[in-house]
Amino acid sequence: xxRIRFAFMSCALGGLAAIAPLAAQQAxxxxxxxxxxxxxxxxxxxxxxxxxxxGLPAGKGTSAEGQALYATKCAQCHGATGxxxxxxxxxxxxxxxxxxFSQDPKLPHTIGNYWPYATTVFDYVRRAxxxxxxxxxxxxxxxxxxAFLLHANDLIPADAVMDKASLPKVAMPARQFFTPDTxxxxxxxxxx
Numbered sequence: 001x002x003r004i005r006f007a008f009m010s011c012a013l014g015g016l017a018a019i020a021p022l023a024a025q026q027a028x029x030x031x032x033x034x035x036x037x038x039x040x041x042x043x044x045x046x047x048x049x050x051x052x053x054x055g056l057p058a059g060k061g062t063s064a065e066g067q068a069l070y071a072t073k074c075a076q077c078h079g080a081t082g083x084x085x086x087x088x089x090x091x092x093x094x095x096x097x098x099x100x101f102s103q104d105p106k107l108p109h110t111i112g113n114y115w116p117y118a119t120t121v122f123d124y125v126r127r128a129x130x131x132x133x134x135x136x137x138x139x140x141x142x143x144x145x146x147a148f149l150l151h152a153n154d155l156i157p158a159d160a161v162m163d164k165a166s167l168p169k170v171a172m173p174a175r176q177f178f179t180p181d182t183x184x185x186x187x188x189x190x191x192x
Contacts (some may be wrong), residue, residue: 002063014175016121021080028031047126047127050119051117051119051168053119053165055123056119056164056167056168057164058163058164059140060143061140061145062144062147062161062162063159064158066149066151070145073130074130074145077131078090080110081152090110090152091152093113093153099177111153112155112173113173113174114174115174115177116172117172119148125146125149126139127183143162143167146167147160147162150162155171155172155173156170
């Protein structure tokens, strides 16, 4: 073995010997930064709404109230009636009551022809809209916008009041085409 090769091998093995004790060390349980979230901070972020209505807040809204909000906060992205865009088309029904997306994936997936739960409309609007200020709408405004969108899709009457009792009862035409995941959740280990 040449001297250069021997020197290189010696340095490499010596470097590995120096690193080995570091690799064997465990990561610390805490890094000494941050703090646990307070119950109020957790509650502010724990706003998910389930299909059966669990998680819906107090409040209410009507289609008429939602129409005015839609014109000022939504129409610039979704069009004056929710059919024009330039962003997602929100309004549209398949009058045949079918679910044609497997045959033509280019069809717009609207609230009236694709979404399986009315509560998902509330949850999405509450979390993500308007895109320039997500989470800025009050719960009453979200109920009103949801009522407007459901009425625009011919899913509820114009005078219906949406609240945490009535919203989960709205029958969405696409619900029958979705299958719930009934698998048991994997147990997770508690964090230390």
